[in-house]
Each structure stands twice: as structure tokens, then as C-alpha cells.
Amino acid sequence: MSKKRPVAVALAGALCLVTTACGADSSTDTAGGSGDKASAAAAKSGYPVTLENCGVSEKFGEAPSRVVVMNGASVAEVSTLLSLGLQDKIVANQQSYGMSEVAGRAAAIKALPTGDVKLNDAYDIPREAMIGLRPDLVLSTTSYGFDEKNGFATREQLTQVGANTYVSPQGCDQDTTKMTIADSYTLLRDLGKVFNVGDRAEKIVAASEKHIADVAAKVKGEQQPKVMVLFSNMAMGGNDFSSVVAKGIYNDILAKAGGSNAFASASETSFADLSKEKVAATDVDALVVIGYNDPDPAAYAEKLLKEFPQWPAAKNNTYVALSDSMYLGPSNDLAVAKIAEMLHPDKF
Numbered sequence: 379m380s381k382k383r384p385v386a387v388a389l390a391g392a393l394c395l396v397t398t399a400c401g402a403d404s405s406t407d408t409a410g411g412s413g414d415k416a417s418a419a420a421a422k423s424g425y426p427v428t429l430e431n432c433g434v435s436e437k438f439g440e441a442p443s444r445v446v447v448m449n450g451a452s453v454a455e456v457s458t459l460l461s462l463g464l465q466d467k468i469v470a471n472q473q474s475y476g477m478s479e480v481a482g483r484a485a486a487i488k489a490l491p492t493g494d495v496k497l498n499d500a501y502d503i504p505r506e507a508m509i510g511l512r513p514d515l516v517l518s519t520t521s522y523g524f525d526e527k528n529g530f531a532t533r534e535q536l537t538q539v540g541a542n543t544y545v546s547p548q549g550c551d552q553d554t555t556k557m558t559i560a561d562s563y564t565l566l567r568d569l570g571k572v573f574n575v576g577d578r579a580e581k582i583v584a585a586s587e588k589h590i591a592d593v594a595a596k597v598k599g600e601q602q603p604k605v606m607v608l609f610s611n612m613a614m615g616g617n618d619f620s621s622v623v624a625k626g627i628y629n630d631i632l633a634k635a636g637g638s639n640a641f642a643s644a645s646e647t648s649f650a651d652l653s654k655e656k657v658a659a660t661d662v663d664a665l666v667v668i669g670y671n672d673p674d675p676a677a678y679a680e681k682l683l684k685e686f687p688q689w690p691a692a693k694n695n696t697y698v699a700l701s702d703s704m705y706l707g708p709s710n711d712l713a714v715a716k717i718a719e720m721l722h723p724d725k726f
Contacts (some may be wrong), residue, residue, distance in 0.1 A: 401527055412583055424574040431568075432521060432550040434533055436542045441573045442515035446493070447471040448530075449502040450519030451670070453487065454706040459517075460486055461708040469493060470511050472502060476671040479712040484689050494637075498529045507530040513541045515572070519706075520549030544568070546706060554648050555625040559590070559634070559710045562627070566708055582708055588718040589711040590634050593718045596725040597636030603663035603721050604640035605632055606691070610667045610678035610699075615651030622657075624650040628666075631710055635717035637664065662689040665697035668704050675699040696720060701704050 413426065427438045445464075447456045449472040456473040470493025478484045493511050497542060498504040502523060508516065508531040516536055518524055524533045524543060533543045547568075548554050548560035563583045570579025607628050611620035623629075624645040632639055640662050644650035665682060669675030676699040683692040691697060698720045703713035719726045 379647075424571075425578075427571050427574075429544070429568055429572065431543075432545045434543070436544065438572055439540060441467070442542065443467055444469045444511070444513050445471050445515045445517065446503065446508065446511050446513040448516065448518045448523040449473060449497075450523060451501075452519045452707075453702045454519060454562070454565060456482060456487055456490070457518040457709065458569055458706045461582055462566070462569060462573065462575050464569075464573055464575070467573070469513065470474055470495060470503070472497070474671070474674070475702050477701040478709075479701060479716070480709055483702070500528045502528075502530065507533070508536070509539055512539075514546065515542045516716075517544050517546070518549070519546050520552045520554075521545050522552055537622055542572075544572070554627070555646070557627040557706060558630040559586075559627060562586075562706050562708060562710050565706060566622045586708070586711040590714050593711075593715050594634050594636070597718050598680045600636050600722055600725070602633075602636055602638040603690075603696075604661055605637045605664045605666055605703075605717070605721070606640050606657075606660075606662045607632070607666040607668065610669050610672045610675040612670060614649060617651045618654040619652040619657050620649070622650045622652055624648060627706060627710070628704055631704060631713050632666075632717065633693075634638065635714045635721060637717060637721050658686055658688070662686070662691045662698065665691050666704070666717060667697065667699045669699055669701045675701075713716060 400717050425439055429436045445459070445467045447459070447468060447470070453473045453475045456468070459468060465486065471487065471490040472492065472495070474487060476484060495503050495507045511630055513536070520690050522528065528534050535720050536543050548557040566579040566582055567576065570576040596660045607620065607623035609621040614620045622641050622644070623639065624641055624647065626648045629642060641650050641652070642659055644652060665679050667675045667679040672678065679697040679699055683689065683695065683697065686692055698716055700713055700716060703709040
């Protein structure tokens with residue numbers, strides 16, 4: 379599978395990884411009629427649940443049991459489902475990252491059913507195949523996954539066959555520049571409500587918040603090194619460096635780890651498309667390389683440090699290779715901790 383197309387879709391303009399937080403406002407309806415046994419049972423079970431998601435009201439009368447996870451060049455949705463213990467609800471998963479900061483997660487994702495779907499030119503599940511999977515819930519990283527122009531089933535078409543749909547936070551308009559760690563918590567809480575496992579979601583959120591707060595306290599007041607964040611061996615534009623992160627959840631992670639993005643002003647979009655000269659002229663104190671199905675992102679980091687020996691990062695060999703913890707998902711605290719330890723080793 380080409381790396382360029384799905385990542386450009388998911389992480390840049392047509393994406394993954396805004397201005398309105400889709401799914402951020404959710405509510406739970408309670409069943410009425412004390413004389414109605416079915417309604418009373420539903421109320422006791424926590425259903426029905428209604429989510430207002432990207433302008434669509436999605437009502438759930440029970441926990442979904444046939445979940446389809448679309449690609450989106452992300453693992454946010456499938457990792458969230460796994461963290462909530464819902465892997466047995468998945469009938470087809472197209473998300474894969476090849477590696478993870480969480481022990482066993484990559485193998486657990488690989489073991490999930492794929493539905494034996496032949497993907498379309500957009501590297502995702504085409505309309506006919508989607509309908510054939512008989513889903514009762516379809517998850518997409520952004521609204522791109524429900525765009526009829528791309529050969530996908532629309533939210534309306536899926537409703538007609540009895541399937542609910544969900545677009546992850548900040549994916550409504552496919553602009554992820556304002557995404558933060560809080561959006562990862564929204565995803566956890568929304569799916570916790572949908573599957574009536576809100577207590578599990580809250581435990582994960584609380585543990586993550588505590589971990590990040592502990593790390594942030596250790597680096598508070600320290601000088602913030604300038605960090606270059608980019609994807610290893612990835613091309614999304616016309617220049618030598620077209621997968622350099624400019625904005626998005628990555629910057630929130632860096633800030634909480636006691637760092638700053640060296641290229642935050644290089645683009646108004648999530649990614650900057652930079653020349654080698656621009657990169658060479660920028661002081662880079664540390665390097666974060668994100669591996670996307672790359673077996674050795676650390677080798678790519680070491681190659682960059684040799685290519686730009688003038689960087690403080692090269693002189694001090696300061697880099698870390700990460701993967702899914704840098705994305706929307708349940709494990710952002712691990713990225714915060716690993717980056718903070720790299721930037722401020724004397725504090726740990």
C-alpha cells in the first residue's frame with residue numbers, strides 16, 4: 379500500500395489527524411414510562427444513548443455488535459476500542475500501524491478480522507463492500523470516510539441499512555490543526571457511552587491525565603527546546619521534507635513534555651512542505667520521528683542527524699522514535715513522557 383495517499387488523506391487536508399469539535403457534545407437520553415418494562419430495562423442498562431456528531435444525531439438503543447473501523451491512516455479508533463475491551467465487537471478493521479508504544483497492541487490489531495474486503499483506490503472500504511459487512515456501527519477518523527465522491531457509503535445510506543456512524547473529534551471538516559489531547563479523551567468518552575462502558579473510559583482518562591500532570595510538573599519552568607516532528611520515510615508534497623508537523627495534537631504533546639515545535643509557524647495547515655535549505659537553516663534541538671508502518675524509524679532519525687550535523691540535536695544525538703502515541707488515541711501520555719525524558723533527562 380502506498381504510504382503517500384492514505385497519510386495525506388488522514389493527516390493533512392483530506393484526513394486523520396479543527397475548528398469545531400465533532401462529537402465533543404454528547405448526551406444520554408433516559409427512557410421514560412415507568413409502566414413500560416422495556417423502557418425501564420433500557421434505562422437501567424444506560425440506553426438509549428444519543429450522540430450529536432458532526433451535525434448528525436446518532437441514537438443507540440443497545441451496544442453495537444458489528445463494528446467496522448475504516449482506515450483513515452490512523453489507529454485512533456481501533457486502539458480506543460481495544461483499550462475499552464471491545465475487540466470482540468469488531469467485524470472488520472482496516473486500521474494498522476505496524477508498531478505501538480503499548481506492549482501487545484500492534485499484535486492485537488493485526489489479529490482483528492478485516493472482513494476480507496478489497497479496498498478501493500482511496501485505500502478504504504468501498505460502498506458495496508461496506509453494506510455487505512452488515513455493520514451496526516461504522517467509525518471513521520474524518521468525514522472523508524463517508525464521502526460519496528470517494529466511493530464510500532454515506533452516513534445516510536448506512537442509516538438506511540440500520541448502521542450508526544461516528545466521525546472522531548476534529549474530523550468533521552477534516553482540519554486537524556486545532557486537535558489536542560482533550561480530543562483523545564472525547565473519543566474515549568463517546569465510545570464509552572455508546573458501548574455502556576463509561577466507567578472504563580473514565581479510568582483511562584484519569585490515568586492519562588495524572589501521568590501527564592506528573593510529567594508536566596517535573597519540567598515546569600524549564601527552557602523549551604525546539605523540536606522537529608516528522609514522519610519517517612514519508613512524502614506528502616513536492617519538497618524534500620513534506621511530512622514535517624506544523625500544527626495539531628503533536629504541539630499539545632510537545633508543550634506538555636516541555637518542548638516547542640521548531641516549525642509551528644512554517645504552515646497554516648497540519649503539515650509543512652519544506653525545502654532542505656529551510657530545514658538546514660532552522661535550529662533543531664531535538665528530533666521526534668513518527669514511524670508509520672516503517673520497521674526502523676530510529677534509523678531514519680540517525681540518518682537525518684548525520685545529514686544536518688549543525689543541529690544541536692545532531693551534536694547531542696537527541697531524538698526519539700515514536701508511533702501511535704503521537705496520534706489521536708488513548709496513549710498520548712506515553713508520548714508526553716518519552717519526549718519529556720528525552721528533552722529533560724535530568725528531571726527523570
